[in-house]
Amino acid sequence: MSDRVIHVDGLTKRFGSFTAVDHISFDVKRGEIFGFLGANGAGKTTAMRMLCGLLDPTEGNADVAGFNVLTQAEEVKKHIGYMSQKFSMYEDLTVKENFEFYGGVYRLSQKTIKERLGEMLARLGLDHIEKTLVHDIPLGWKQKLSFSLALLHRPGIIFLDEPTGGVDPITRRQFWEMIYEAAADGVTIFVTTHYMDEAEYCDRVSIMVDGRISALDSPENLRKEFKAQTMDEVFRQLARGAKNAAG
Amino acid sequence: MEYAIEIEGISKRYGDVQALQQIDLRVGKGEIMGLIGPDGAGKSTLYRILTTLLLPDEGSASLNGYDIVKDYRHLRQILGYMPGRFSLYQDLTVEENLEFFATIFGTTIKENYHLIEEIYVQLEPFKDRQAGNLSGGMKQKLALCCALIHKPEILLLDEPTTGVDPVSRQEFWQMLKRLNTENITILVSTPYMDEAAMCDRVALIQSGEILTTSTPANIRTEYQGQLLSLKSQDMYHLLKTTRSLDGVMSCYSFGERLHVTIDPETSNLEMVQSALSTKGISKVEIKPIEAGVEDIFMQLLKRSDA
Structure with missing residues (x-):
């Protein structure tokens, strides 16, 4: 295996007569920050669920972290991390209890969980909230902790589904600095966002329209190709012609 | 200037959390006022107070002259409210939802169809689809239709564009601009800073306090x-x-x-x-x-x- 950590080949998902994901193919390299963009209903979530081993494709195939999503879905799940904006930690458990729960699910030893939790809290400067209920901590801290939690079992790839939605602009930028640090440590980042300035922070960006990948390149090359000043303009040009707006 | 919304010294506390602290805000008749701030700033609490769903600890507010406490019954008739979380009936179809909201406000879809027409034509191909199965952008459009169907005087929109892609967001704002020409006052909240440019005036809110209120053009001078x-x-x-x-x-x-x-x-x-x-x-x-x-x-x- 080369340094390709995600290899997608003709991946397709149909729901009845509706094709949500239509023969998409791409590779993602180790340590790359890969932005996965698209309008609402373009098929991002469906594609992401297939890559995480949560949904079987109708056609096509994909390898993620060295395992096949069709035949080795359980191995895929063990080797990836996942964080979404909507749900990532149990509000009625403390920070420590959340880490113990997730660590347990990934079969880490008590000792390992304790060590890694200590390290992460120290790095974030949040030692004092170990025993605080997640419910009681500010959203900005929660997002940073969720990110650390998704990295607890040291996955090679982390999937981030709109990780910065609704977060204040300073925290949003601090969050991206954490992403850069993880990528510099060799973690591959697969991220979706509706903030087009964040698309610029990715090494490469793909834009899905009606289940297909309409563009895939570095932000700089995409801006050149579409003669646009910003990624926002690139996105608008591509997404405007979409048909599946209600999908 | 005549005011559609007048808020004076509103505070609200949940246990140890001070959600709103002495909020003063005035919105002129026919204005689009943007309430801009991240999650947890207190935006939704303010909306719940203005829509008479929550009582403030301190302060007072009135909308088109009606007090949020004394005149709550009348206020509910003249306000259109789109809550932050999608709150239509997921297992009713697009059309059934709209029908439902028209009926409880004692009107019909036909009567105020001109207000929603531009938006609803985009939804019409999916009118028999369950609301729960719509995409994010379409859900927001349906929610806006349901908030408009009784021809409200004031529209209170709590984060209508959160989680919506940039193209759908732009379309949504075009609809608001058009509604605004019908003399509907709009208070709209958003975490997207770039949407400030679409408002007549903006109030920036954080940790339960209004940091500043200004027009999008004048706000630069504060830097x-x-x-x-x-x-x-x-x-x-x-x-x-x-x-x-x-x-x-x-x-x-x-x-x-x-x-x-x-x-x-x-x-x-x-x-x-x-x-x-x-x-x-x-x-x-x-x-x-x-x-x-x-x-x-x-x-x-x-x-x-x-």
Whole structure:
């Protein structure tokens, strides 16, 4: 295996007569920050669920972290991390209890969980909230902790589904600095966002329209190709012609 | 100026959390006022108070002259409310939802169809689809139709564009602009700073307090320091290095560029350029720019922390 950590080949998902994901193919390299963009209903979530081993494709195939999503879905799940904006930690458990729960699910030893939790809290400067209920901590801290939690079992790839939605602009930028640090440590980042300035922070960006990948390149090359000043303009040009707006 | 919404000294506390602190805000008749701030700033609490669903601990508010406490029954008739969380019936179809809201307000879809027509034609092909199976952008459009169907005088929209892609967001704003020409006053909240430009006036809110209220054009004058925009090959390295320079008040990523604020008393463009060059970064594109709403918001956040 080369340094390709995600290899997608003709991946397709149909729901009845509706094709949500239509023969998409791409590779993602180790340590790359890969932005996965698209309008609402373009098929991002469906594609992401297939890559995480949560949904079987109708056609096509994909390898993620060295395992096949069709035949080795359980191995895929063990080797990836996942964080979404909507749900990532149990509000009625403390920070420590959340880490113990997730660590347990990934079969880490008590000792390992304790060590890694200590390290992460120290790095974030949040030692004092170990025993605080997640419910009681500010959203900005929660997002940073969720990110650390998704990295607890040291996955090679982390999937981030709109990780910065609704977060204040300073925290949003601090969050991206954490992403850069993880990528510099060799973690591959697969991220979706509706903030087009964040698309610029990715090494490469793909834009899905009606289940297909309409563009895939570095932000700089995409801006050149579409003669646009910003990624926002690139996105608008591509997404405007979409048909599946209600999908 | 005649006011559609008048809020005076509203405070609300949940246990130890001070959700709103002495909020004063006035929205003129026919204005589009943007309430801009991140999650947890207190936006939804303010909406619940204005829609008479929650009582404030202190202060008072009236909408088109009706008091939120005394006149709550009448107010509910004249307000259109779109809550932050999707709150239509997921297992009813698009059409059934609209029918339901029209009926409970004692009207019919036909009577006020002209208000929603432009939006509803986009939904019509899916009118038999269950609301729960619509995409994010379409759900928001349906929710807007349901909030409009009784022809409200004031429209209160709580984060209608959150989680919606940039193209759908733009379409949504075009609809608001058109509704505004029908003399409907709109208070709309958003975490997207770029949407400020679409409002007549904006109020920036954080930690239960209004940081400032202004027009999108005038808000720039509140910026302290000189703002520069920088770009080089290795942006992360540039960010780290620039942040460590003397005279740099703040340094943030802004898409493909950095926004750097310097203190004009102690630094200038040339000084930043030469300081970067001595640290080995010579190929830097650097230019002065005007502050946008996001720059101002971040500066106000930092000031209120300090």
